[in-house]
Amino acid sequence: MPTSGEHGGGGAQQGEILALLVRIIDSLESLERVQAQLVLELGRLRVTAEQGDELMDERARDGFADRCKAFGLTERESQTLAVLLTGATNRKIGRDLGITERTVKNTLHAVYVKLGVSGRSEAISKTLSNLR
Template identity: 30%
Template sequence: MRAVASTIDVLVVDDNPIMRAALQGILAADETIRVVGEAGNGREALALAERLRPAITLLDHRMPIADGLSVVDALGRLTAVLVLTSTEEPRIIADMLQRGARGYLVHGEFKPGDLVRAVHEVVGGRGWLSPIAASVAVSMARARSTPQRTDPAYGSLTERELEVMNLLCEGLSNAAIAQQLWLTEKTVKNHLNHIFAKLGVRSRTEAVVRWTR
């Protein structure tokens, strides 16, 4: 029998018991993931997170007593938070990300395997966003184009890398960035690799999320 490496303890938070059961069933397919608790509202989630200290919490937004948005910052001090909800409101998505959520998945926009991978990515210190959440993250980056200059990582980027990063935040593809800056796509890819290394990220989405904080 193959030995299992480190186990990822998960807390599932959703006011729908059927959804909690479904999520547990999906996560059970990965032997390195273990659901250690479940909660039906934000207040219960905080109490369980304080006691169980899970590596990650799957957090719904719309719940009675205390919704996800009201507890995400406090939860984020105890555990990594991956929002898992049907809420697609840009304001809620932006608030969740700004308050410390490391990922945001919308029901219906991901497959079971995506959820398992998202858990691993978020626990590994990276981000994971559904398309709608990624779009909101890009908008956040645009809105904060001036404040972002105070980010400690800002000074480590070259002038050209800053140009590439700003165009990335506008949602441009490598080809579009290359055309805009009169570069080859290979050169753009090299710039992005340098940017990712300096920001401590591994993907375009993670770079945009990192740049908005």
């Protein structure tokens, strides 16, 4: 026959287990909410990437490369600038163009000098204003 200590300890242990299970369930519900938010954000990013692709096609049709040549940009600099205009990071630009991130940085520096700007925001602004 169990002693009174065994009953009391078992009940307390069951209470702790139940409390732990409730915390786990709450955590799972939180994770599901975070997952739903991530799915929404990934969907938005995909739409943004698709819009960027459409924007690139539009720029190509409008003679983007010709306008870049007017600034003295090389073909690689023009390509780098085109991907930059989609909002891509240096890492993504490198992946898209098959070059290293260091090469992207060096290329962008050359682009900034030729455009007469001090950074990516100014380069984007100046390029977009010249595309209009």
